[in-house]
Amino acid sequence: MTTITLEAATQMIAATTAYGVEHGLKPLSVIVLDAGGHPIAFARANDTSPARYAIAHGKAYGAVMMGMSGTTLNTMAKERPEFITALNTALGGTVVPVQGGVLVKGADGKVIGAMGVTGDTSENDADAGQAGVIAAGFTPEI
Template structure:
């Protein structure tokens, strides 16, 4: 199964709805397919200049390393030299903060969502809300 445009747009819309329900700071949300190509993107009014780049780095980092950025951030604490090298090797296209979440179906990675604008925890919660709204059960996808 591949990631559809409809699913990607649902993820973005639902993630932003979750952000507004939490009175989160303005967000940027991007959904990438398994090849790292943008499928859908939105930047809320007032989101700061680099939010798109950070959201994309979260999604690309999750795709490239095969795990959510929350997990990567924890692993980076124990091996900072390696993860600094990874960041250099990929031209900075990775962010070690929650908010980059893999999109899985039946154990297969079909994309990732990246969100930036509020705390990493809030960004991640909004991403998970978007995935749930689009029918992706992250708890049983691995």
């Protein structure tokens, strides 16, 4: 099974933040988690708030723990808020069910981790994360 190396995580973060700069997004904070939800790498742009780590982590953690994108989790939050509340309780209040939680899949289509992006609109965060995952040679699910 493919895993995300520190080098690949760093490449994903660099490409994600570069996308943000190229598209005029607000400063981004980005985290990459492995398939078990453990942080591999995190970076934040200058002048971002300290809360951005927790938000990025929550987006990625929810995605990898459930095996579904932040977009899907956001839809579930709207359609089944009681489930997302229960999920968040079970996971210690760490899930942020919005776009910007990007699943990372290997060549075989299996989930190998997730990226959490925050700083701009959730839609723009997801687009930036998608670009970062692709740049590292993996398949994103936003």
